[in-house]
Amino acid sequence: MKRKVMRSALVLILINLVVVLPVSAAEPVVNEELFKEIEANLMCTDGCGMYLQACDNATAQQMRQEIREKLAEGMTPEQIYAYMINIYGEEVMAAPPPSVPFNISAWVTPFLAILGGGLMIYLALDKWVFNNETSESQIEVDDVDLAEYEDIIDEEIKRYY
Amino acid sequence: MAQIGYFSLLLAIAVSIYTIAAYIIAIKTDNCRLRASANGGVAAILLLTTIASVVLFYFLATSDFSIKYVYDYTSKNLPILYKLSAFWAGNAGSLLLWAWLLAIYTAVVTFLTRGQEENIPYVNTILVLNNLFFLILLVFIANPFTKIPGGMSPVEGKGLNPMLQNPGMIFHPVTLYLGYVGFAVPYAYAIAALITKKVGDTWIKVTRRWTVIAWLFLSLGNLYGAQWAYVELGWGGFWAWDPVENASFMPWLTGTAFLHSVMIQERKDMLKIWNMALIIITYILTLFGTFLVRSGVLQSVHSFNNSGLGTWFLFFMCLALAVSLYFLTSRINLLKQARQFESYISKESSFLINNLLLVGSAFAILWGTVFPLISEAIRGVRVTVSVPYFNKVNAPILLAMIFVMGVCPLIAWRRSSLKNLLNNFMWPLLLAVISGVALYFYLPGQELYGALAYAINIFVLFTIFQEFYRGMRVRHRATGEAYPLVLIRLMVRNRRRYGGYIIHLGIILIALAVVGTGAYKQEVTQQVSVGEKIVIDDYTLTFNGLRQRLEGENTVVYADISVDKGGTNIGALTPENVFYKTWDQPSSEVAIHGTLAEDLYVALASWKDKGRTATFKVHINPLMSWMWIGGYILVLGTIFALWPGRGSRLGPKYK
Numbered sequence: 001m002k003r004k005v006m007r008s009a010l011v012l013i014l015i016n017l018v019v020v021l022p023v024s025a026a027e028p029v030v031n032e033e034l035f036k037e038i039e040a041n042l043m044c045t046d047g048c049g050m051y052l053q054a055c056d057n058a059t060a061q062q063m064r065q066e067i068r069e070k071l072a073e074g075m076t077p078e079q080i081y082a083y084m085i086n087i088y089g090e091e092v093m094a095a096p097p098p099s100v101p102f103n104i105s106a107w108v109t110p111f112l113a114i115l116g117g118g119l120m121i122y123l124a125l126d127k128w129v130f131n132n133e134t135s136e137s138q139i140e141v142d143d144v145d146l147a148e149y150e151d152i153i154d155e156e157i158k159r160y161y
Numbered sequence: 162m163a164q165i166g167y168f169s170l171l172l173a174i175a176v177s178i179y180t181i182a183a184y185i186i187a188i189k190t191d192n193c194r195l196r197a198s199a200n201g202g203v204a205a206i207l208l209l210t211t212i213a214s215v216v217l218f219y220f221l222a223t224s225d226f227s228i229k230y231v232y233d234y235t236s237k238n239l240p241i242l243y244k245l246s247a248f249w250a251g252n253a254g255s256l257l258l259w260a261w262l263l264a265i266y267t268a269v270v271t272f273l274t275r276g277q278e279e280n281i282p283y284v285n286t287i288l289v290l291n292n293l294f295f296l297i298l299l300v301f302i303a304n305p306f307t308k309i310p311g312g313m314s315p316v317e318g319k320g321l322n323p324m325l326q327n328p329g330m331i332f333h334p335v336t337l338y339l340g341y342v343g344f345a346v347p348y349a350y351a352i353a354a355l356i357t358k359k360v361g362d363t364w365i366k367v368t369r370r371w372t373v374i375a376w377l378f379l380s381l382g383n384l385y386g387a388q389w390a391y392v393e394l395g396w397g398g399f400w401a402w403d404p405v406e407n408a409s410f411m412p413w414l415t416g417t418a419f420l421h422s423v424m425i426q427e428r429k430d431m432l433k434i435w436n437m438a439l440i441i442i443t444y445i446l447t448l449f450g451t452f453l454v455r456s457g458v459l460q461s462v463h464s465f466n467n468s469g470l471g472t473w474f475l476f477f478m479c480l481a482l483a484v485s486l487y488f489l490t491s492r493i494n495l496l497k498q499a500r501q502f503e504s505y506i507s508k509e510s511s512f513l514i515n516n517l518l519l520v521g522s523a524f525a526i527l528w529g530t531v532f533p534l535i536s537e538a539i540r541g542v543r544v545t546v547s548v549p550y551f552n553k554v555n556a557p558i559l560l561a562m563i564f565v566m567g568v569c570p571l572i573a574w575r576r577s578s579l580k581n582l583l584n585n586f587m588w589p590l591l592l593a594v595i596s597g598v599a600l601y602f603y604l605p606g607q608e609l610y611g612a613l614a615y616a617i618n619i620f621v622l623f624t625i626f627q628e629f630y631r632g633m634r635v636r637h638r639a640t641g642e643a644y645p646l647v648l649i650r651l652m653v654r655n656r657r658r659y660g661g662y663i664i665h666l667g668i669i670l671i672a673l674a675v676v677g678t679g680a681y682k683q684e685v686t687q688q689v690s691v692g693e694k695i696v697i698d699d700y701t702l703t704f705n706g707l708r709q710r711l712e713g714e715n716t717v718v719y720a721d722i723s724v725d726k727g728g729t730n731i732g733a734l735t736p737e738n739v740f741y742k743t744w745d746q747p748s749s750e751v752a753i754h755g756t757l758a759e760d761l762y763v764a765l766a767s768w769k770d771k772g773r774t775a776t777f778k779v780h781i782n783p784l785m786s787w788m789w790i791g792g793y794i795l796v797l798g799t800i801f802a803l804w805p806g807r808g809s810r811l812g813p814k815y816k
Contacts, residue, residue: 036684043545049403051548054396056749056766091543095550096532102540106532110525110554117517125505125513 030071038067038077041095045088052094163228163306166216170300173209173260176202177293184282184289196282203271203285206292207264214261217254217305221247227314230254230305236320236743238714243326249334250325252455252470253305258334259451260295262342263288270346274367283353284346291345294477298470320743329389337382337409341447343375344416348444348485351437355488360433360495365423370803372440376420377799379413384671384792395749395764397684397780399788402551407530408450411523415443418519421512429509433496434489435516441485446523448478453530506582511569518562525554552679556610560617563672566665567621570628589627593620604681611680618672625662625669632659652801660802667798670791677759677784686766688776697779700761701725702734707772716740720765720775724754736765736777760785 042052046059070080084092096103180202187196217230221244226232234247234254249255267288271281299305309315347368354364386406391399400406419439425432456471489496504510529546537543571585597616601607629648632655636647652659687695695702705721719737723730734752741747754761760782768775 032685041549043547051396051401053548054394054398054401056395057746061767089543091545094545094547095553096536096544096546102536103544106529106536106544106546106550107554109528110521110558113524113528114517114521114558117521118514121510121513121517125510 030068034077035064035067035071038071038080039064041077041081041093042067042084043092043094045092162216162219162225163308166213166306167300167304169209169213169216170257170260170296170304173206173213173264174293174296174300176205176209177289177296180206180289181286181293184286188282199282199285200271203264203267203289206289207268210257210261210264210296213305214248214257217248217257218245220306221245224318225314226316226318227308227312228305229307229309232309232315232318234319234321236318238742239321239326242331243321246330246334247321247325249338250321250330251305253299253303253307255334255338255454256295256299256303257305258338259342260292260299262338263292263295263345266342266346267292270349280350280353280357280359280364280367283356284349287349287352288345291349298473302470302473317743320741323739323741323744323746323748324393326748327389327393329385329393333382333385333389336378336385340375340377340379340382341409341412341450343371343378344412344440344444344447346371346375347419348440351440352485352488355437355492358492358495360437360492362423362426362430365426365436369423372416372420372423373799373803376413376416377796379409379416380795380799381792383409383413384789388789391785392751392753393748395751395766395778397682397762397764397778397782399678402526402529402548404453404530405450407526407551408446408453411526412443412446412450414519414523414526415439415446418516418523419443421519422516425509425512431509434493437489437496439516439520441482441489442520445478445482445485448474448481452478506572506579508569508572511565511572515562515565515569518558518565522555522558522562525558526551529554556614556679559672560614563621563669564617566668567617567624570662571624585627589620589623592623593617605683606681608680611676614676614680615673618669618676621665621669625666628662629659656804656806657802660798660804663798663801664795665798667791667793667795670787670794672791674784674786674788674791677787678782681783683781684779686776686778688774690770690774695777695779698781699727700779700781702763702777702779704775704777707768707775712739714742718765718768718772720763720777722752722763722777724761734761734763736763738765755786757784757786759783 036053039052042063044050044052044055044057044060044063046057048055048057048059050060052060052063067080070083075083081093081097085097090097090100096106098104098107180199183195183199183202186192187199219225220228220231221235222241224231224235224237224244230251230253231247234250235244239247247254249258267285270288271285274281350364350368350371354360383406386409387399390401391397394401419436422432422439423436426436452471452474455474529550532546533544567589568586572582593616596619597612600615601609601612604611629651632651633644633647636642636651637644640647642650683698685695685697689695689704691704691706693704695704701724703723703725705723708719708721710717710719717737717739719735722734722736724732724734731754734754736752737750738747739750749764751762751764753763760780762780762782762785764778766776766778
């Protein structure tokens, strides 16, 4: 029992040392909305591959501390991003910065592809749409009515024939 | 015992080679006995992979640390369920799971499919070839039965990553793999149709159930993964657009597109080339997921260690794609369509838009996922593409897709007049606009995008209700039955249609939760001392102190928090950090007070001063419960739609 208590106490001491150290420095008071906006645009840089908002390891906590300090110094978000990129490279940004011309292709290509696909569909429909003279294709069939009446007819056929 | 497992896999390779050869010769010589023998080979592969799997389960359950895989992923004190689910915790085990599931699917195709016996040799050749690839990897590169060098047997294992010690570990990988592997069956049927030049819609009718089942499991796999991330990671989110998450979402999108566009082929014999291309793309994307997890080309929390398997998977993907494209292009004349579209405004054309948006979204996700590699290749600079990109790019595409989901059922097959269209649209649109405007002013922050997203989802919700109402009204008028009976008979007699509507309802509920948490989430990170309060919205959280307890060999540090809502006490929350004997990093266990309106989500971030001061992350996630409710409804809708019998028949085919 004594050994268990001592082991627990030791663990608690170690926990405090491990967990407390990264946050032992007093956190500067900053605009929280701005802080969250900046945090939401950055990645944790220790190779875990996690979005900064989602990461809670020591590196992530250190990065948050750094952001707060830079905000307290009066840096703008753009300056903070530039600072981070300077240290960690473009990889630190959670999305390709559109300030780099090549990165614009990341943002526009999907929409261009969809527009291109839309154009192809339009051209295909233009080719496929059948200018049908027969009256059959002029009739608009209501699927809901049709399905229900077909069912009722089927039931009656079974019942009476 | 390890030798039994290993030799089972080795023998499975030999039997696979025999089975493939037997099927090919049986096809060429029309030899029934050889074909039956090959069918027996399929059963033997199932038996052998089952033996290998049972052996691995045995080692895991008995904590035999002489087996390296058991040593790497388990420990003695691990609960038995996690010991067993460590089967798929690592690279080799997950490959064995894939091979085993594929063997099961192949056996079901062989012995339980009726009326398609002439296709079985072709389909099975493709499926067994697939499985042969995985078996070769297992035997020669990633052997789950490798022993610890030197014949040692450590007394304790490394343990399972704490993040994997969650019920999600039991359900998420298995359902995901059932989905991934399940898509191999319609793919095999499609290629078999191309090989045999029987490219009518027979192969689609035969594989419809397989496709829907694979789609259902992929949906469940994604939902279980989201739920796991939500409760485990402590950041209040459920989807981080991680490359491997994307790799499970992309085949879901293209699989959904396939499920819809095959209806056009069933009804009108059109879009045959497109449907073939879609199922090929879907299958290749399922392989892409396994490639990403094992290659190390992209950073991901889901990655196994770079195992050198990436090259093998890349090779296999390219081979599968090349072979598929060969058959598709060489049979393209057989796939030319017989009919035309009668109108720009028709259900058929709305299905095309639906496909455009689903495949477009899959492309956007693929583009974002591989862009870091493209950037590095072209500029020599690696970039990251994560949450902000995927949210901004996909939000408008998926919202448009949801809108089309509402529009499509309102449009008739072949042709719709503008007058009828307006009649069908009017009420849902009006109610949606009113709701959107009301929500814009009522909800905090006056988020225009959020209100618009809500309005679109509400529009679709009303169209679904309208469809049920219209059907009930018609039946009630014709039969005079009471409305409850009318509803039951309406649904039972047309299971495909109304099962589909129920599935759409499930999707909308999930979408509402996504909009709620995306646009209207509230969060605060605050450091408090004992007795101090955190106020967020109308919740007041009082920190009463940090406590500690032992759970087996793990130490759990938890916060005691009283929660008041609107001045009334609603209970206590105890977010935790768990410290494991066999793991350096603790895991965070969040505390959630969930209602239908919102989740109050609390994570213990850190503490100091011997626990007298602690930092908490508190989130309010509106409508979060509806994501899981929507998931259950989606499952019910799928089962209902699949249920065999009269009501599951197709609609009319147009001559």
